[in-house]
Amino acid sequence: MSNSAAQISQTQTRRQKVEHREEAIIAAASSLFNDKGYRKTTISDIARQSGVADGTVYLYFKNKEDVARAVLADFYDGLTQSAQNGVDALSSPRERIEFFARHHMGEVIGNWRILEIVSTLGHTIDNYEGSDIYALNRAYSTVFIRVAKDAIQQGEFAKDTSPTILRDIFFGSLEYGVRTLMIKRQQNDIENFVQGLMNILFGSGQARNGAVGNQLADRLDQAVSRMEQMLDENET
Template structure:
């Protein structure tokens, strides 16, 4: 550990009051906690929950096995912390990206690509969710649930504004839209992973767009035009024969 130069910081603070003193100690503690979570995140993502050992995590960030248990009740609690970190990051980068764009379609495309990228990057982190007991009855007031909801809200805001501006079909419930959107992406990413073809992300996104967005009236009116023409042709034929 690099406590050496931190002790200097500590000595300065020792002249201050008890509060700021506690603060620096807490800061050090939080630094170590982050290190543990970060290492766990890396290892869980490399080998999955089952094949990752506490020993491995402890070694990975230079602490003793027992130390991990000072910070997290057990392996599952650590996995939960990892998931929370993942979701926090996911939500934040998603919101930032959306804020930098204007049109609903651009925003949806960004969200799709962003989700696929992140989820592929840390595929095995998401797999922790079922492992750490989804069946938890206290899930609804867990940090995880809150984070999950706040990530969902990023999409919901985009969808809402899209419906209001008439870009998105209005007969679809927003939560259904969201489930289909993210569900379709997750599933597609999984099947594409299995077939080792990550190239046609865009086909899925295009498909989703086609299903969600109101068709550009051009295409639609073109059909109507054709119908009209056929109508006239039919009349002519009927006359010439009749």
């Protein structure tokens, strides 16, 4: 005959306990993955570090991959949020893209081992499109896609530029850039890479001296000059 409020409060208490355990497992897994990598971390490791029995992990997660997914979800949520916030605080497309690049590289470098999981699991999953990792990735990259569309709209890129191709170029470049920085142990050279990428993406102005594109531009330039001169002479 306890009222329903009491019931609710009791179930909440239980749920809180449950959530606390779940969080403890995720936290333990996250730290272990970052430490030893996904493959070398065993369920027993995770159970021990979070103070439960091996079997208990399976009450909260379907299997080891599921634990990894939860860890990733945690990470992506924060990443998407902070990226969106940063983008909102800026106005010009170019500034936004530059911020995004810097932000992304910093976060990825700081959580390198955890992101290994994406490539480890990404390939394995048969129906990646339906997976939650895909959804997380998508939510994040959507933040960029919106910025990209705006940039195209505002003439920073050719009108017929495909936003999805731009996205692939952007994230692909950053991923490889990070890998190189990690390998070379020059994790502070983010700035250098970001500037290099911006120059390629937006064109650095000074480029293409004798190249085909410029030869055409030069010829065109000369032709326009001749035309203008002719017009000037005739219009008097």
